[in-house]
Amino acid sequence: MKMGRIWNATAIGALFCMAGYATIASAQDVLLTVTVDEVRHEFSLDDLKDLPVSTIETTTIWTDGLQVFEGVAVQALLDSLSVTEGTIKATAINEYAVDIPVSDVVENGPVVAYSNNGQPMLRREKGPLWIVYPYDSDRAYQTKTIYNRSIWQLDRLEINR
Structure with a gap:
């Protein structure tokens, strides 16, 4: 009987973990931390949508068919922080990191997307944030x-000028 309870507790715990993995962050949770010259700025989904x-x-190359991404242009995000030069170190939840020159950030350029085809992106669907370029343009x-x-x-940007 004890083994059955342990199994049930383990199964319930696993379900809670999986549910947490698939849930959408609340609009007030910090989704993106941007550090500019060691000054930290935190953005919730609502903050990003205010831009x-x-x-x-x-x-x-990762999806099928035409996709519609909505988010904040990286240029608008940097403008809101008065950033015009330097390098952006973009880091994902899994610690994958890449450097993006600020010179890449042009009008009609990359977007920090928070929705795909009208739906918020879950972690298992490359969300909640994804830097997307207009590849077809x-x-x-x-x-x-x-x-x-x-x-x-994406969960962090560090900007060094």
């Missing part, structure tokens, strides 16, 4: 370098 909204319609966005910079499960 100008950008939409990218594109195909990707220019062949320059269809390179290994740009694909490597298209970091999903």
Whole structure:
């Protein structure tokens, strides 16, 4: 009988862990931490949505068919923090990190996407945040370098000027 209870407790615990993995973060939870010259700025989903909204319609090498991503342009995010030069170190939840030159951040360029096809992105669906480039708009966005910079499960940006 004890073994059955242990099994049930383990199964219930696993379900709670899986449910946490699949849930959508609340609008007030910090999703993105941006550090500029050692000054920390925290953004919730609501904070990101308060910035100008950008939409990218594109195909990707990771998804099927045309995708519609909505989020904040990286340029608008940097403008809100008065950043015009330097390097962005983008880091994901799993500690994957990549450097993005601020010079990459142009009008109609990359977006910190928080929705895909009108739906919030879950962690298992590359969310809750994904840096997406308008891959179909220019062949320059269809390179290994740009694909490597298209970091999903983004949770931190460090900007060094």
